Amino acid sequence: MTVLFECTHDQARHIGLGIPHDDAPLRLHRLREDDDLAALLARTGGADDRSAAVAALLADRPAVEVPAEDRHLVRMRPPLLPAHVGDALVSGFMMTHNVKIDSGVPDQPNWFVKGLGDILRLPGEPLSVPGDAIAVCEEAEVVLVYVGDADGVPRYAGHTFGNDLTDIGRFKQHAGHLSYAKLCDAGIAPWLHLDAPPRSATGEVVIERDGAPAWKGAFTTGTDAIHYDVAAMMDRLFAHRSLHRPGRVHYVYVGADRSSFHGGFRPADGDRVAVDVTSHGVRFTHPLAWGPPAGGRSGQEWGR
Template sequence: MLTQELTRCVNVLVKGQPRIVIWASNVKQPNWINEPMTLHEALLKAHYRKITLSNFFSQCLQSTCSNEELWTLKDFLVPFRPPNYLQAMVSGFGNTKKQDSTIEVQQHTSPVEWFFKGNGTTLKTHLEPIINSQNALSLSEEAEMVIIYWVTPSGEIKRLGYTLGNDVSDHKMTHENKSLLGYSKLRDSCVHTEIILGNPASEIDISVKISRANKKLWWESMKTGCNYLSKSIVDYEEMLFSNPQLCVPDQVHYVFYGATKSSRDSISSLNPLDSIEIRSKHFFFPLINYVMHANKNSVSTKVSVI
């Protein structure tokens, strides 16, 4: 079982090399891990040494990193994404928001839904563009808690930690035809560069700002976390990992746990060059992404026989 200590990690590229910055629960100053590595590589090293990830980091040589130095970083990596992006799987649960206990009818008419968003090639992190689909009817953000899981070589499920994410969706497509929910979710998935190891938080305060032409178009504060889910995290995990097809050794899962609010009720669609900024006092960095349209010549939809 992984550590319950509050240890935060960020994976970045510095001069072309992957580096890790950590904030240990008992240390105020962030530290560099001196040895270049990705979080996925650190995870494998800790696993084969049979120690927690936090203990592995404590055994590594470290050097001090200032907050000013952190603000100069620009090239971020998706936390724990394996080198083979096809080994990562992105999915989520819908209708997870906890309802008032007196609204029994609404609870029964809105069952929890699971949807697939894609493999690791769809993952984007801080400062990376969101590429909208050519056939999209709209584009909207959903700021959510994301929990990252790893299936060990022996098939055990490990909860690595939690972070924030943007479950980019096509809300107009779902509104026109509810049976197209799964199809409307096949969009880029934004995952915060910063992860907090251990069990997910009960409550996370977040704010979301949509900007267009450098002007604020929409802003809202909201809460997410385990306290705002209709079921326990264990219940959701049992729903997901009771399927052996989702327990492939060395697979990394990024699971979105539902939004409490979204701009889709106020904005018909996000446009190219719009920015989405998600912030939380629980995280040092924001999660900022920009919208771009897909290049019509980048992907061919024509199918031929080999």
């Protein structure tokens, strides 16, 4: 099934196909200024239609090959990220996986908002953590990508993989603070898979400290690992018209397997988190960067 990526090269937007090897050249197709890949995918039906639409687009766009030694001149982009980051909403569900489900679960898992499009971080970019975080953990997840059609209704465009970094310690301390716990950056892979969400995606997370592995653990995700019917879960979420807007791109993280927190490990400032989705040939790494404590002066300014 088709996998595509978007990038900038020579000060112009390009699109490529497949997941390139690190030492391989890139074959790119230059997009026109008025090309709207997200809108194109929102107008299509199933996976075959999405693949056919992309193939038809590329057939009429000039191709260029970037040698391996010049790949540093190519800047990858999060899949379908709009020109205005405010037109992208990053959100997710928690406690979705079978391994985390106890008796008496609700018929729809809790949903949260992480932020707008500017909190998405590509491989190699640091993931920011509030300085007063209690206990942070990585969460290797499938990320579903939806685009609002001409009527604003979110339409499935494809999926990728990401790291929903979370201050799980804050949530464990106070379950009502889930919304705060999720306000860390989100890692995302640039490869958009145009087929249905995977039934199974397996791999390993390795956390490095001072250049050496400090913790590692396997994970299993995908629709078979999720307690809920994912299609019904998304239909119910997007039944809310407040989420409808033409052209809005939704990145929905659908939950994670166990993490380093459950293994008793606590990531720290400067650690590097490598997620290897072995089943799909996707690997991405992010350093962790603790920032200043959450808060600021907004409230204090009221008394001036």
